[in-house]
Amino acid sequence: MxxxxxxxxxxxxxxxxxxxxxxxxxxxxxxxxxxxxxxxxxxxxxxxxxxxxxxxxxxxxxxxxxxxxxxxxxxxxxxxxxxxxxxxxxxxxxxxxxxxxMGKLTSLPYTVPETATKWVGTWSTAPQLTEAANMPPSPGLSNNTLRQVVCVSAGGSQLRLKFSNEYGNSPLTLNSVHLAESAGESSIRQGTDRVLTFSGKEAVTIPAGKTVTSDTLDYSLTKLTNMAVTIYFGNVPAALTGHPGSRTTSYLKPGNAAGSLSMSGAAVTEHWYVLIGIDIFAGDSCKAAVALGDSITDGRGSTTNGNDRWTDRLAWRLQENTATSKVSVLNQGIGGNAVLSGGLGPTALSRFERDVLQQSGIRYVIIFEGVNDIGAGGSQAVATNLINAYKEFITKAHARGILVYGATITPFGGSQYDSAAHEQARQTVNNWIRTGGQFDAVIDFDAAVRNPGNQKQLSGSYDSGDHLHLNAEGYKKMSEAVDLTLFSK
CATH class of the missing domain: 1.10.1330.10 (Dockerin domain)
Incomplete structure (x- = not known):
């Protein structure tokens, strides 16, 4: 030099x-x-x-x-x-x-004391490339306004939102983003609307392949509340990042309607786009539990706008229970997802770092995935590979101080996956989950919802009709099978 x-x-x-x-x-x-x-x-x-x-x-x-x-x-x-x-x-x-x-610390990384505050996720969804059939309806997102409704688990007084252009093929511009309490359908509660900023500015452009987090927003967020996130878009890439299985209605209107109390006449769609998470700034006693799964976790068979997936029901139980009232639930299920290969969206193996380990304030993870691998393959080799994948998840999570709970795979007798080989593989995997001793605890969803008279099938009162996915009552039963003391550790 x-x-x-x-x-x-x-x-x-x-x-x-x-x-x-x-x-x-x-x-x-x-x-x-x-x-x-x-x-x-x-x-x-x-x-x-x-x-x-x-x-x-x-x-x-x-x-x-x-x-x-x-x-x-x-x-x-x-x-x-x-x-x-x-x-x-x-x-x-x-x-x-x-x-x-300044010499006050001698080494890095530095572990913040237990009394410190931190970011903790209160709502999230797993992003993927939006398929052609799940793209926004007319008039599309470019230069138009989208209002999306999500239900948070834990509450707080400061928060931040996360947006993704991970699968985009060009930059994505958010001209304005508003957060408000939902008043039902496309309406927001008057007096609750706030504008988010990004590095002090109202607009932000997200490069292709990137994500962005908003500035901290002072906001009185009530637990278990439906919140409306309204985005007025600028330029939007042809390839969209989203989450098809929202189980909630989103509202799309031409032009800038970000601050509107209602979006009457808006086009509707049951998908989420771009929005991927909400964090709260909370004390160290607050923790997040991630549910990693497929369409059963994503909520297929649940009630649209009913927030009655098994994860929603679990969030309600945790929040209403004094000992676990500071534990939030993050649903990272993707419909059609597989652990090993194939399926819809990135495999659980490839997305584990992003969708579990990188979530804010994570302390617990529930692994409830593998039925699509078994349904597509059905051999004992698939069962062995699933078990090896679970072991990998456990090792990675334990290295971060995260407790890992294994959930047994629920019955699918009478469904498209029904065969003797598939059932044998399911039993092999479930037996290892129950007796392998490597999970920190076992959540036996299989035992909770199977038909006592034919354990290869779902109980008729919990079956959505396709003999694979559960209905709202079945998801309630699944949530009740979770021991809440697991989230006091």
């Missing part, structure tokens, strides 16, 4: 160190005697926590990188900037780096 560059670098470092004491950091500039341009964090491959520019040291330039990263919401997750290992990069990481550079 030349003498001039050394002088520039030393001046930059001194400038940023001085700024640590004042609480401000200058934004990098391209030339002159400001901070040198920071490296492309997407292309570098650092491995040491805190060494964000991979230069072998942790210094004020790394502090500036984290600040820049948060200001530029287009970047994806970068583990070297996650200084408290909570799968999120936010103001807490800025504070930790500041304390480290």
């Amino acid at each position: 030349s003498i001039k560059k050394n002088i520039v670098r030393m001046g930059s470092v001194l400038t940023i160190l001085l700024a640590l004491l004042t609480g401000t950091v200058p934004r990098p500039v391209a030339d002159g005697f400001g901070v040198e341009p920071l490296p492309d964090i997407e292309k570098s491959s650092p491995s040491i926590c805190g060494d964000c520019n991979n230069d072998g040291s942790i210094d004020a330039l790394d502090f500036a990188l984290i600040k820049q990263y948060i200001a530029d919401s287009a970047h994806g997750y970068n583990s070297t900037m996650d200084l408290n290992a909570d799968n999120s990069i936010d103001a807490i990481d800025v504070s930790i780096m500041k304390q480290y550079l």
Whole structure:
């Protein structure tokens, strides 16, 4: 490095160190005697926590990188900037780096004390590429307004929302995003509407393949409440990120109707698009439980707009039970999903990091998936491979301090999957779940909903009609089979 560059670098470092004491950091500039341009964090491959520019040291330039990263919401997750290992990069990481550079902390990553607050998911859905049959109806999303309704589990006073363009083939622009309490159908409750911002701005453009998180919003969020998220879109890619199995009605209207109290005359669709999560800022006693599954977890057979999936019922039980009232439930089911290969959406093996480990405040995961693998293959080799996949899930989750509960696969006698080989594979998997000793606990959905007179079939009172998926009463029974004390650990 030349003498001039050394002088520039030393001046930059001194400038940023001085700024640590004042609480401000200058934004990098391209030339002159400001901070040198920071490296492309997407292309570098650092491995040491805190060494964000991979230069072998942790210094004020790394502090500036984290600040820049948060200001530029287009970047994806970068583990070297996650200084408290909570799968999120936010103001807490800025504070930790500041304390480290001032000598108040001696090592990274730093575990935040038990009394600290943190982000915890209160609602989520698993994103996938939207199939042609599930695209938005006319007039489409571009330059139009979409209102989507979701039911949160835990409440809080501060929150943030997450949006995804993971499967998009071009940038996605959100001109304006509003959050309000739903008043039923397309209406919102007057006086509850708030506008979200992104790095202080109302509009945000999400590059293809990326996700974005809103700024923190002060909001009195009540537990178990239907919330309306209304997006006025700009440009929208042809390939959309969404979740087809919403089991709730979304409302689409031409032009900008983001602040409207009602969207009468709107086109309707039973799909979600772009929105993937809501987090609350809560005390350490708050925790999230993720349900990883397929269409039975996604809620096929449940009541549209009824919020009576088994995960919804479980969320209600947890919130109403004093000992577990600070535990939220995140539904990461995808209809038609498989664990190993094929199916709809990314396999459970490929999405486990994203849909489980990267969820905010995760403490528990319920693994309830495998019926589509058995239905498509049906051999004992499939059963063995499913068991190996469960072992992989357990190992990865335990490494993060997450408890893993295994749920037995429910009966499918009389359905399209019915065969002797398929039933044998199901029994092999269920026997391992019950007796393998590797899950932290077992939730026996099979025993809860099977027909006592023919254990290969669902009980008739719980069968939606296709002998594979359950009805609302069946999902209620499944939720009642979950021991709530598992969520006091």
